Amino acid sequence: MNNSLIIGQYVPGDSLVHRLDPRTKITIIFFYVFIVFFANNLPSYGILILFALSSMLTSRVPIRFIMKGLTPVWFLIIFTFILHLFVTKEGNVIFNFWIFEFYSGGVIQGIAISTRFFLLILVTSLLTLTTTPIEITDAIEDMLRPLNKIKFPVHELALMMSISLRFIPTLMQETEKISRAQASRGVDFRTGPVKERIKAVVPLLVPLFVSAFKRAEELAMAMEARGYQGGEGRSKLRELKIEKIDIFVYFIFVLVIMILFATRTYG
Amino acid sequence: MSNKLIEFKNVSFRYGEDEPWVLKNVSFAIEDDEWVAIIGHNGSGKSTIAKLINGLLFPQQGEIIIAGKKVTEDTVWDIRKEVGMVFQNPDNQFVGATVQDDVAFGMENRGVSREVMIERINQTLKAVGMQDYRLTEPHRLSGGQKQRVAIASVLAISPSVLILDEATAMLDPSGRKEIMQTVSQLQDKQGLSLITITHDLQEVVQADRVIVMNNGEIWDEAVPRAIFSKKGELRKIGLDVPFVAILADALKEAGIMISQEPLNHEELLEDLWTLHSKT
Amino acid sequence: MDITFENVTYIYQHNTPFEHKALENLSFHIESGSFVAVVGHTGSGKSTLISHLNGLSIPTKGKVRIGDYSLSKEHKPGDMKELRSRVGVVFQYPEHQLFEETVEKDIAFGPENFGVSEREIKKRIQEVIPAVGLPESMLERSPFDLSGGQMRRVAIAGVLAVKPDVLVLDEPTAGLDPRGQKEIMDMFYRLHKEQGLTTILVTHSMEDALKYADHVMILNKGTKYLEGKPEDVFIQKEALNQVQLDVPEIVQFLISFEQKFKTAIPYQKQSVEEIARQVQRVVIGDELL
Numbered sequence: 001m002n003n004s005l006i007i008g009q010y011v012p013g014d015s016l017v018h019r020l021d022p023r024t025k026i027t028i029i030f031f032y033v034f035i036v037f038f039a040n041n042l043p044s045y046g047i048l049i050l051f052a053l054s055s056m057l058t059s060r061v062p063i064r065f066i067m068k069g070l071t072p073v074w075f076l077i078i079f080t081f082i083l084h085l086f087v088t089k090e091g092n093v094i095f096n097f098w099i100f101e102f103y104s105g106g107v108i109q110g111i112a113i114s115t116r117f118f119l120l121i122l123v124t125s126l127l128t129l130t131t132t133p134i135e136i137t138d139a140i141e142d143m144l145r146p147l148n149k150i151k152f153p154v155h156e157l158a159l160m161m162s163i164s165l166r167f168i169p170t171l172m173q174e175t176e177k178i179s180r181a182q183a184s185r186g187v188d189f190r191t192g193p194v195k196e197r198i199k200a201v202v203p204l205l206v207p208l209f210v211s212a213f214k215r216a217e218e219l220a221m222a223m224e225a226r227g228y229q230g231g232e233g234r235s236k237l238r239e240l241k242i243e244k245i246d247i248f249v250y251f252i253f254v255l256v257i258m259i260l261f262a263t264r265t266y267g
Numbered sequence: 268m269s270n271k272l273i274e275f276k277n278v279s280f281r282y283g284e285d286e287p288w289v290l291k292n293v294s295f296a297i298e299d300d301e302w303v304a305i306i307g308h309n310g311s312g313k314s315t316i317a318k319l320i321n322g323l324l325f326p327q328q329g330e331i332i333i334a335g336k337k338v339t340e341d342t343v344w345d346i347r348k349e350v351g352m353v354f355q356n357p358d359n360q361f362v363g364a365t366v367q368d369d370v371a372f373g374m375e376n377r378g379v380s381r382e383v384m385i386e387r388i389n390q391t392l393k394a395v396g397m398q399d400y401r402l403t404e405p406h407r408l409s410g411g412q413k414q415r416v417a418i419a420s421v422l423a424i425s426p427s428v429l430i431l432d433e434a435t436a437m438l439d440p441s442g443r444k445e446i447m448q449t450v451s452q453l454q455d456k457q458g459l460s461l462i463t464i465t466h467d468l469q470e471v472v473q474a475d476r477v478i479v480m481n482n483g484e485i486w487d488e489a490v491p492r493a494i495f496s497k498k499g500e501l502r503k504i505g506l507d508v509p510f511v512a513i514l515a516d517a518l519k520e521a522g523i524m525i526s527q528e529p530l531n532h533e534e535l536l537e538d539l540w541t542l543h544s545k546t
Numbered sequence: 547m548d549i550t551f552e553n554v555t556y557i558y559q560h561n562t563p564f565e566h567k568a569l570e571n572l573s574f575h576i577e578s579g580s581f582v583a584v585v586g587h588t589g590s591g592k593s594t595l596i597s598h599l600n601g602l603s604i605p606t607k608g609k610v611r612i613g614d615y616s617l618s619k620e621h622k623p624g625d626m627k628e629l630r631s632r633v634g635v636v637f638q639y640p641e642h643q644l645f646e647e648t649v650e651k652d653i654a655f656g657p658e659n660f661g662v663s664e665r666e667i668k669k670r671i672q673e674v675i676p677a678v679g680l681p682e683s684m685l686e687r688s689p690f691d692l693s694g695g696q697m698r699r700v701a702i703a704g705v706l707a708v709k710p711d712v713l714v715l716d717e718p719t720a721g722l723d724p725r726g727q728k729e730i731m732d733m734f735y736r737l738h739k740e741q742g743l744t745t746i747l748v749t750h751s752m753e754d755a756l757k758y759a760d761h762v763m764i765l766n767k768g769t770k771y772l773e774g775k776p777e778d779v780f781i782q783k784e785a786l787n788q789v790q791l792d793v794p795e796i797v798q799f800l801i802s803f804e805q806k807f808k809t810a811i812p813y814q815k816q817s818v819e820e821i822a823r824q825v826q827r828v829v830i831g832d833e834l835l
Contacts (some may be wrong), residue, residue, distance in 0.1 A: 134364040166364050169406035174642075180602050181643040184635045185704065186627060186659025203655070206645035210690065215359045222360035225321050225352045226420065227344065227376040235378045237385075238369035306725040309695065409588060436721055439588050441790055447575045466723040507724030510795040510818075517822035523829060534797050536806050541830045543807065 009069060009125070010132050016245065017059035017130045022139035024246040025127050026252050032123050033259055038114050043263035048143060051256045052119050061129045070118075070123040077114045084110035137161045138238050155231030163219070171212065178207045271332075272428060272460050273297040273320060278329035280315055280397075287314045290330070290338050291483045297428070302454055302461040304471035307480030308505030315463050316480075317432040320462075321350045327425045329370040334427060348377070351421030359414035361405045366397060369405070373424045384423075391419035394456075395449050412443025415449055420454070428460040429453070435465065447473075468509050469494070472492050479504075511535055547613035547744060549576040549599065552637040553601045554608035556594050556768075557576040568594035569768040571608070576761070577805065578711075581738055581745045583755035583776070585814045586765035587790045592716075594747045595765070599714050599746065601626040612712070632712030640701035641694065649692075649700050650685040656708045662782050667707070674703040678733065695726045702730075712744045713737070719754070731758060748815070752794040756780055756815075764789065796821070804830075 017025075039045045047089050056066065090105025127136075141158035148154050171232075179189060182203045268380050273296065280290040290312045297303050304359075307313040318324040319331055322343035331338045333346050354360050363369030370388045379387075392398045393416040405413060412436050421429055431450065435443040451473055463470060471477050475493045479487040481504045487494060494501070498508045498516060511532060515525050518535075523542065529535035556569040569591045576582050586592050597603040598610050601617055609618040623629065639641070646652035650671060657667045675682055677698040684692070689700050698718075705713075715734060717805050719727035719747050721764045735758050737747045749755055755762055755776060764772040766789040772779050780786070783793045783801055792798070804810045804823065811824045 006420060024463060066818070132364075134368075154448050162364055163362065166362070166405065169404075170358050173406070177637070178643060180597065181635075181637045181640070183602060184600055184630055184637070185656040185708070186630055188627070188659075200467065203643075203739045207642055208542070210645075211338040211642060215356075218354065218356055218359035219362070221318075221323055221353075222354055223362060223372075225347060225354075226362075227424070228372075229344065233378045234375050235380060236375055237368060237388075238382060308725055310693065381748075440792070442585065468724075505723055505725035507728070510799070514796075514799065514818055514822065517818045518825060520819065521822040521826040523826050532802050535799075536802055539803075539825065539829050540806060 009065070009128055011065055011129050013060055013130065015058055015060045015130070016232055016249075017055060017126065019243075019245065020130075020249060021240055021242055021246050022131050022135040023143060023240060024242065024249060025131060026136075026139055026143065028132065028249070029123050031253070031257070033120055035260060036119055038165055038260060040112075041263065041265050045112070046259050047256055047259045047263065048119055049115070051253075052122050055126055056122065059126055059130050061126070065129060066122070066125060068175070068266075072119060073117070073121050077117050080112040080117055081114040084113055119128055133165045134238075137165070138240055142240055148248050153231075155234070159231075167215070171208070174211055175204070175208060179204055268290065268301050271296045272301075272334055273462075274332040275316075275319075276330050276332070278319065278325045278326045278331060280319060280324065280328075289483050290319075290326070293483075293485055294329075295485060295488060297460060297462065299427075300458055300460060301476065302463070302474045303476050303478060304474035305462060305464045305478045305480060306466060306468065306471055306506060307486075308466060311480040312483040312502075313480045314432055317352060317430050317462070317464055320428075320430060322346050338399060346487045348424060349427045350430060351413060351415045351424060351428070352430045352432060353421060353434040354365050355438050357410045357417065357435050357437065358405070360417055361413055365401070366392070366403050366408075366524050367401045369416055370420045373420055377424065379388065387423045388419075391422040392416075394422060394453060409442060410438045411445040414438065414442070416445050418446075418449060418453070422457070426459075428462060430462045431468075432464045434463075435467070435470065435483075443467075443470075466468035466506065468501075468507055472509075479506075492528045492530060495530065548578045548611070549613075549712070549744070549746075550574075550611040551598070552609040552611070554598065554605045554610060556603060557596070557606045560606055564639055567768055569598075569605075572770055573608075574770060574773065576744065576746065578744050579742050580745070580761055581735075581759050582761045582763065583759035583763060584746060584748045584763050585750070585752065585755050585791065586771075589767075590765040590789075591768035592765055594768070596635060596714055596716055596746075596748060600630045613672075613775055613810065618629070618795060619712065624773040626745060627660060631708050632710055633714060634705040634708055636705050636715040636716065636718050638720055639698075640705070640718075640818060641689075641697035643704075644689040644697060644701055647688060648686055649680075649689050652689055652700060653704045653707050656704050660708055662708075670707045670709065671703075674706045677706060677737065678703045679729065698722070698730070710743070712746070714746045714748070714750045718747075719751070734758075752792060754796045756796075764791065777813060781813050 036048060039048055083104045086100065086103055086107045088106035089103050091103045093101045094104045094107065095102040139159050141154055144152070144154045183189065187200050187203055189197065272292050275293050275295050278290055278293045279288055281288045289476065305316060315324065317327055322338050325338070327449045328457045334349050336345060338346055361369055362372045367388050370391060371384050374384045374387065388401070389398065394403060395418050397412060397419060400408065400412065408416070413418050419427070435446050438446065447470060448450060450461065450463070453459060463474065465471065471491050471494070477489060477491050478485060479494060486504060487497070489539070495509065495512045498512055501508055511529050515535060519525055523539070526538055529538060550653070551572050551574050552667055554569055554572045555567065556568045556636070557654060558568055584592055584595065594603060598605065598617070599612065604617055604622055606619065609616060612629065612633060617623070644652050650735060653674065654667045671685070675685065680696065680699050680703065689697055692700065707764060715733070718734065719730050722730065731754055734745065735820055743804060747754065747759060761777055762774065762776045763770060764779065764786070771789055772782065772785060776799060780794050781795055783797070785794055792800070796818070800811050800813055800821070809828045811821065811828070
């Protein structure tokens with residue numbers, strides 16, 4: 001039963017997108033999110049869509065996983081579209097319905113804005129779908145390193161993140177165990193008035209906290225026993241390495257940016 | 268000639284000023300390549316000894332010498348290179364996101380280079396029979412497997428002594444067997460001192476020497492065979508006597524002259540066979 | 547209460563790619579008032595079996611009957627409370643379920659949930675505290691200030707205070723030292739006898755199963771592998787070894803003895819003293835007697 005536990009939404013794979021250095025992925029997504037707002041005509045949108053869709057296809061993540069990730073935001077995308085449809089009063093009236101007049105500008109704006117939205121969410125979810133949480137942590141640690149100069153505890157932050165990730169399944173199992181034990185003692189977590197159900201959480205939360213503290217204490221001791229003295233002088237097994245493939249992807253991405261700026265309308 | 272690797276000189280310890288003494292005037296020595304089992308009931312002070320050896324705790328009285336160095340705040344990081352520890356709860360000592368990350372943790376702390384780390388990860392995982400699980404996440408491992416990874420993590424920093432602090436207490440019988448087999452193989456091959464802390468008398472049979480703790484004091488210190496012969500007294504201090512020792516007593520009662528206290532079935536049967544051949 | 551499993555199959559995350567069969571076509575019957583040991587390797591389905599005994603899980607296929615209760619996919623009782631008040635479960639490391647400020651409140655928690663009156667709860671606490679071997683002076687203390695062994699007793703007292711008819715014990719001695727293990731098992735055995743409980747002990751310990759149970763069931767991969775009286779089941783060395791289980795030490799000795807002396811001493815739950823006398827007869831012969 002534990003084997004089914006997937007942390008985050010990572011889908012294991014060995015595609016080009018999976019193998020990219022996580023820093024490459026984060027950097028590209030960062031800039032992508034930025035340049036999406038510069039697209040303003042068909043070719044410029046086209047190149048962005050082409051880039052996002054080809055990344056998606058290269059990742060070989062099943063479409064249904066991607067769509068599942070998008071479900072919560074479909075509503076937002078459609079809502080944005082409709083909002084623009086009603087509010088924007090540019091161009092010609094192309095359609096009348098009851099007391100509303102729909103302008104061509106509204107349709108175009110609506111499509112454009114929801115496309116941006118869709119693209120943003122698609123590429124960011126591609127990151128989490130193809131990168132393990134621990135890789136993301138490594139990348140963040142590496143990219144935040146300059147902040148060490150202003151005494152920002154980068155290593156500690158990264159360690160905290162990776163230990164939390166490590167303990168998520170453990171604590172989930174523990175929650176399950178304790179809730180079964182309390183249910184056996186007559187606690188009803190599922191039915192009854194809201195007030196009762198809130199009260200029912202106490203017998204679950206107290207043991208969870210007690211155990212989490214105990215774990216933290218023991219873990220700290222085990223880490224100390226294994227020679228942990230903070231980030232200084234530490235080496236790292238996990239190594240991030242920019243490979244040829246990363247350079248290649250950067251190159252493609254720069255090309256995308258150039259085409260975008262060459263094709264967009266100015267003025 | 269063997270050397271004293273660990274020496275306790277009149278060590279007393281308590282957790283606070285108003286707390287009772289957990290250890291009272293304890294003195295003993297452990298030598299190179301020796302396997303010492305420390306047994307006692309829960310709360311007898313046996314785990315405190317482990318934490319003192321590793322400098323996780325410091326005694327109020329007496330001193331502890333490890334590999335020629337006195338354990339103090341200043342030497343503690345050197346001492347921890349000599350002393351590796353595996354604790355009771357398999358989950359609460361697994362730091363890494365995967366098996367290899369966990370084995371690397373101790374080496375990373377000491378700034379070992381990446382090439383050396385990879386080599387030692389492979390070596391130590393092989394030594395504990397976990398080489399096929401290098402990239403596995405901890406929640407997919409059994410308790411016994413996690414403990415084997417913990418042992419590999421400790422071996423990776425090549426300590427002079429490995430302490431198993433009730434490392435089998437939370438495992439099922441097959442996990443326990445796994446660990447005991449791993450440990451005895453290691454001791455054979457690696458020339459490592461070993462301290463196993465347990466309340467299970469079955470686990471002390473292979474040890475060279477046994478230290479029995481009771482209420483914070485050393486109750487007895489002898490080879491396993493001598494310890495096993497004190498059945499009545501062991502029971503009184505909350506320990507259990509192995510079946511073979513009970514049977515040996517019953518046989519004596521039935522009029523069979525057992526020549527020596529048996530440690531296992533084979534010894535007892537051999538003894539009986541000798542008697543049988545004579546009649 | 548009689549307990550019957552009829553062709554019970556339980557599948558975790560049914561109809562997903564992670565589908566996992568924990569129990570498969572499991573049938574057995576436990577008679578009211580008996581002491582049954584369920585033995586199996588980790589992952590054999592023991593925990594899933596336990597969760598069917600008080601309605602924490604409902605069979606994917608098949609039917610579970612506990613006294614007058616009948617649990618199946620087609621027939622789920624709306625309220626499990628009464629069933630859970632009659633089947634008490636002591637989970638592994640039960641001390642992890644403690645949460646109240648005082649020992650007394652924690653013991654009272656279960657009975658309160660099941661609607662037992664305050665006066666009756668007070669009375670029951672007076673009964674269970676000595677039964678689990680705790681001093682009454684402990685009632686006002688915080689359970690978190692106690693030792694591990696004492697915490698476990700408090701948790702057990704909390705289950706007993708509900709006065710169940712069926713007591714399910716999941717590895718109740720895990721992590722205790724030998725004296726603690728023996729005390730806890732002896733206590734359960736005494737309660738079993740005195741209160742006429744139906745006791746189901748899930749354990750890794752062949753020795754405990756042999757010592758306390760009058761019926762043993764060996765589980766393997768979610769199915770019943772062997773079943774019967776302990777003295778009949780535990781002599782089947784090869785069958786047990788096949789599912790990574792060992793025979794109890796006393797049986798192992800008799801098997802080794804037979805190999806060496808070519809004389810069998812059958813195991814019939816006789817005491818160590820009796821075995822010593824039988825061994826003596828083989829080794830030295832009768833002429834000395």
